[in-house]
Amino acid sequence: xxxxxxxxxxxxxxxHQQQDFKYRVADASKLAKSVSAFANTEGGRLLIxxxxxxxLSGVRSEEEIFMMHQAAYRYCKPEASIKFDTYHAxxxxxxxxxVPPSQxxxxxxxxxxxxxxxxxxxxxxxxxxxxxxxxxxxxSQKPQGAMxxxxxxxxxxxxxxxxxxxxxxIVRLSHLPRHLVITLLARLIHxxxxxxxxxxxxxxxxxxxx
Numbered sequence: 001x002x003x004x005x006x007x008x009x010x011x012x013x014x015x016h017q018q019q020d021f022k023y024r025v026a027d028a029s030k031l032a033k034s035v036s037a038f039a040n041t042e043g044g045r046l047l048i049x050x051x052x053x054x055x056l057s058g059v060r061s062e063e064e065i066f067m068m069h070q071a072a073y074r075y076c077k078p079e080a081s082i083k084f085d086t087y088h089a090x091x092x093x094x095x096x097x098x099v100p101p102s103q104x105x106x107x108x109x110x111x112x113x114x115x116x117x118x119x120x121x122x123x124x125x126x127x128x129x130x131x132x133x134x135x136x137x138x139x140s141q142k143p144q145g146a147m148x149x150x151x152x153x154x155x156x157x158x159x160x161x162x163x164x165x166x167x168x169x170i171v172r173l174s175h176l177p178r179h180l181v182i183t184l185l186a187r188l189i190h191x192x193x194x195x196x197x198x199x200x201x202x203x204x205x206x207x208x209x210x
Contacts, residue, residue: 003087003088003089003094004089004090006087007047007050007056007087007089007094008089010045010047010096011047011050011054012054014054014124015052015124016123016124017041017042017044017121017122017123017124018038018042018043018044018045018121019044019045019046019047020034020038020044020045020046020047020124020126021046021047021050021051021052021054022034022046022047022048022049022050023049023050023051023052023057024048024049024057024059024060024064025048025059025064025067025068025071026067027067027112028067028068028070028071028074028075029071029075029109029110029111029112030112031046031067031068031071031075032071032072032075032076032109032110033109033111033119033126034046034099034119034126035071035072035076035080035082035097035099035107035109036076036080036106036107036108036109036117036118036119036126037119037120037121037126037127038099038101038121039076039080039081039099039100039101039102039105039107040101040102040105040106040107040118040119040120040121040129040133040137041101041120041121041122042101042121043098043099043100043101044098044099044121045096045097045098045099046096046097046099047094047096048064048068048094048095048096048097049092049093049094049095050094056089056090056092056094057092058091058092058093058094059092059093059094059095065084065095068084068095068097069084071109072097072099075109075110076107076108076109076110077107077108077110077116078104078107080099080102080107081099081100081102082097082098082099083097083098084096084097084098085098105118105137105140106118106129106133106134106137117129118133118134120133122198127198130167130196130203131167131182132167132182132185132186132189132196132203132205135182135183135185135186136186136189136190138186139186139187139189139190140190148187148188148190148191148193153176153180153184154184154187154188156174156176157170157174157176157181157184157185157188158188158193158207160173160174161194161205161206161207163206164197164199164204164205164206165204165205165206166202166203166204166205167181167182167185167203167205170185170205185205189205192208193207193208194206194207194208195208
């Protein structure tokens with residue numbers, strides 16, 4: 001398959017959980033958000049030089065290519081793994097940046113204000129990870145074989161979790177310290193007792209029915 005046919009086959013998929021289009025790279029920190037989101041979720045690829053409507057615009061300068069590398073190696077902490085491949089079609093250069101899922105989550109990206117924030121990929125959007133996601137990644141890095149203990153705090157937390165609730169709602173209903181609720185939710189998600197969803201631009205948590 002030649003470059004053009006390959007690119008068009010990808011473009012027909014549209015933007016989704018593991019694919020994003022970037023018309024141009026004007027700011028390495030914005031590109032770093034996508035790198036962070038892919039690395040923290042299931043991995044994915046950035047088609048750089050492709051408009052949102054799927055038309056090929058091409059990468060226009062060496063400066064853009066430099067900023068792509070900056071996005072992964074300077075604006076992401078720890079550094080994200082990323083592979084760049086160059087394709088040519090209709091007289092234009094398209095770069096595909098492939099980001100595998102990271103084993104060192106969270107991969108954080110520096111935002112426009114210099115803050116380091118972790119992102120996750122949901123459908124075709126890059127969303128700032130919740131504190132529970134950060135705690136869940138730490139929980140996942142613990143040695144395998146650990147068991148969950150249903151102590152008083154966990155039983156109390158589960159007792160107030162009726163239906164879908166935001167983190168703030170759970171903290172308010174449980175009267176437990178926020179940091180403890182975050183830790184307990186991460187543990188319960190890790191052991192498939194609780195799950196999370198992204199609904200109406202916010203994260204909600206609920207017990208998994210057994």
